[in-house]
Amino acid sequence: MRTLQNIKKGIKYPKLAFTYFWIKLAHVFWLNIPASQFWEDLILSYLIRKEKWFYVDIGANDPCFGNNTYYFYQKGWNGITVEPNKQLYKRISTKRKKGINLNIAVWEKGTLTYYEMDCNGMSTCDREIVDFYETKGHKVINTYETIVMPLNEVLDIHCKNKNIDIMSIDVEGMDMEVLKSNNREKYKPHYIVLETLIYISDDTPWKKDEEQYTQYLKQYGYEKIADTYVNTIYKLNS
Numbered sequence: 555m556r557t558l559q560n561i562k563k564g565i566k567y568p569k570l571a572f573t574y575f576w577i578k579l580a581h582v583f584w585l586n587i588p589a590s591q592f593w594e595d596l597i598l599s600y601l602i603r604k605e606k607w608f609y610v611d612i613g614a615n616d617p618c619f620g621n622n623t624y625y626f627y628q629k630g631w632n633g634i635t636v637e638p639n640k641q642l643y644k645r646i647s648t649k650r651k652k653g654i655n656l657n658i659a660v661w662e663k664g665t666l667t668y669y670e671m672d673c674n675g676m677s678t679c680d681r682e683i684v685d686f687y688e689t690k691g692h693k694v695i696n697t698y699e700t701i702v703m704p705l706n707e708v709l710d711i712h713c714k715n716k717n718i719d720i721m722s723i724d725v726e727g728m729d730m731e732v733l734k735s736n737n738r739e740k741y742k743p744h745y746i747v748l749e750t751l752i753y754i755s756d757d758t759p760w761k762k763d764e765e766q767y768t769q770y771l772k773q774y775g776y777e778k779i780a781d782t783y784v785n786t787i788y789k790l791n792s
Contacts, residue, residue, distance in 0.1 A: 589618060592782035594747055595625040598720060601779075601789070602744070608716050609633035610709070610743065612660050612732055613725040615642055615674060617649040622722040622747050622785070627653060633720075634712050636660055638668045638700040639677055654712050658701045661731045670696040676753070678726035687753075704735035718743040724785075730766065738774050742790055746776065750786040 589595060611623040614637045618624045623633060627650055634654045637643045643657040659666055659679050666679040672693045678684060679702070684694060709718075721743035723729050729748055750764035764786045768778050771788050780787040 589620070589624040589628075590622045591620045591784055594622050594780075594782055594785050594787060597780050597782075597787060598622075598745055598747075599625070602719055604719065607631040607633075607719040608713075609720040609722065610636075610713070610718055611722045612636045612705070613723060614646060615639070615724065617642075617646040622724075623720065624650075626720070634708065636708070638679065639670060639674065640698070642674065656708070656712075658703055658708075659728075660705050660708060660725070661702050661728060661735055663704055663707065664702050665699045666702050667697055668700040669694050676726060678728065680727040683727035690753075705732055706735060706737035706741065709736070709741045713741065720745050720747065722747040724749040730770065733767070733770065742774075744790050746771065746788045746790075748786050748788070749784060750781075751784045 607626055609623045609626060609631065610633055611621070614621060614623070614635045617635070623635070627633075632653055634656065635646055635650060636656045636658060637646055638657065638659040640657065643655065647655050659668065661679070667681070668679050669677060669681070669684045671677045671684070671687060672695055676683075676687055676692060679700065688694070718741060723732050723746070725732055748764070748767050750762055750767060752761045752763045754761055762783070764778070764781065767786065767788070775791050776788040777791060778786060779789045
């Protein structure tokens with residue numbers, strides 16, 4: 555997730571970053587309209603015309619601001635929210651009490667060390683990503699072990715007999731591992747939202763990296779239908 559802290563560093567003009575921040579804050583808390591970083595939820599709302607949706611949000615980060623599923627939760631829809639960060643999980647549990655909230659990471663079954671970075675949007679279980687961030691001046695502020703479950707196991711437990719309308723994945727360097735831990739024959743989300751923008755440095759423009767996901771998902775019947783620069787949206791062809 556690219557939070558305000560990331561946005562400020564990624565935008566050449568700080569005033570523009572703060573303008574963006576206040577517009578989004580008003581959208582989420584006062585106007586009750588889409589809450590995603592770049593209106594991904596508005597795109598999905600236009601594409602899916604249903605009264606009730608079911609979502610799976612992996613690497614949810616903040617439960618409200620910049621979140622791809624909060625808008626739908628506000629409208630009465632439900633789903634699974636996964637977040638390994640202990641503090642963010644507490645906030646999710648407070649703000650989204652009606653949902654299924656899990657304080658775990660998703661990959662191979664076991665445990666992993668979770669690294670809280672000085673910017674929440676950079677926190678991850680991937681040590682190589684942490685090492686890279688540290689070379690760019692960022693710091694680890696906390697570490698702890700977190701339970702890890704493969705996606706297919708999470709869905710077996712919490713998603714029985716449910717069609718998944720939206721799956722949002724944003725796990726800082728482990729997105730492909732999350733995708734591969736799913737049982738593609740059993741669980742086929744209608745739409746998948748992936749963060750496909752890679753951080754290079756505070757002074758260098760970020761890089762797009764959606765091609766590997768596009769090629770991987772294509773073999774399972776998905777096509778790329780939208781891109782907001784930060785996130786890419788894929789649709790399952792029926």
